[in-house]
Amino acid sequence: MPAEFTRIRLDLGYDGTDFAGWAKQPGLRTVQEVLESAAHQTFGYQGDPIRLTVAGRTDAGVHAEAQVAHLDLTPERVERMRRARTSDGNPEPDVAHALLRRINGVLGLHSDVWLHSARVVDAGFNARFSALSRSYRYRIADAQAWKDPLSRRTTLWYPRPLSLEVLDRTAASLVGLHDFAGFCRPRVGATTIRNLTDFRWRRDTDGVLIAELSADAFCHSMVRSLVGVCIAMSVESLPADAIAGLLQATKRGHSNGFATAPAHGLSLTNVEYPEDSLLAARAELTRQRRESTTPMPGEPGY
16 A cells, blocks of 8 residues: 555445345446445545455355455545535544545445444554454254244244254364365365364354354355354264364365355354554465465465
8 A cells, every 4th residue: 555545444234135245246236346336436436446455255145244344545535535524514523434424325324235434544454464353143043943034134044943952063073273175165276274263053032043153264155164064964964974074175065965055144243353563464474374375274265
């Protein structure tokens, strides 16, 4: 980032139902495309298009309660936000707040993507590379659970009963530093080694099964594959010793014996960062891992 630019951190959420994922794709509606377009409109479509860097590139249909992104503003755009006024004519509290209000204004009330907060951050902050961990939640209303139509967009309705004990036991067996190639869609040059630090299941008061997962990073489709294998173990479509073999698999395939869980039950719930003084160092370390030809634990993926 050029020294004269100002970096803004954005904290946001979205209902992923009607998005083809985060990343821009020709002819498709994505979260990145909607937000970048709204930001560019804020400045009257003048100047270069604004680009967002995100913590986790969610797939089509996946939701986010606590996504993080950043963008960089030129001095001219910063000055324009400094001159901005609130609806009652008073000066905006700061540049980031002015930008947030205007982007949300373009998005409109009842938008399926919304900025929760914005703040100026040090140039060393990188939404993607500075992150220490990402956390996700998956919701399943099985045959034992109350099925609420109001939450159907964020909850998988599963027709059979599932065993909380088996789900949680399977999850516990997957925690740790492993090569998760058997649970990921491959990407050329990317490692599938990940440190899954937490994976557990519980039932809420309505009987809905809820999985909570955290890792340094997740590779493509990994979370939904992990949920899928838990379901398969619960309905006994996999043998009891299947997990050890899956952790030795070199790729994800139909022969692995389980289906990837649908996207709509999944939400990104948290992205953790180090203290400000360590942000730049963390980003540099992560970049080095991604550029290495040798797979290294902790390489970010989505």
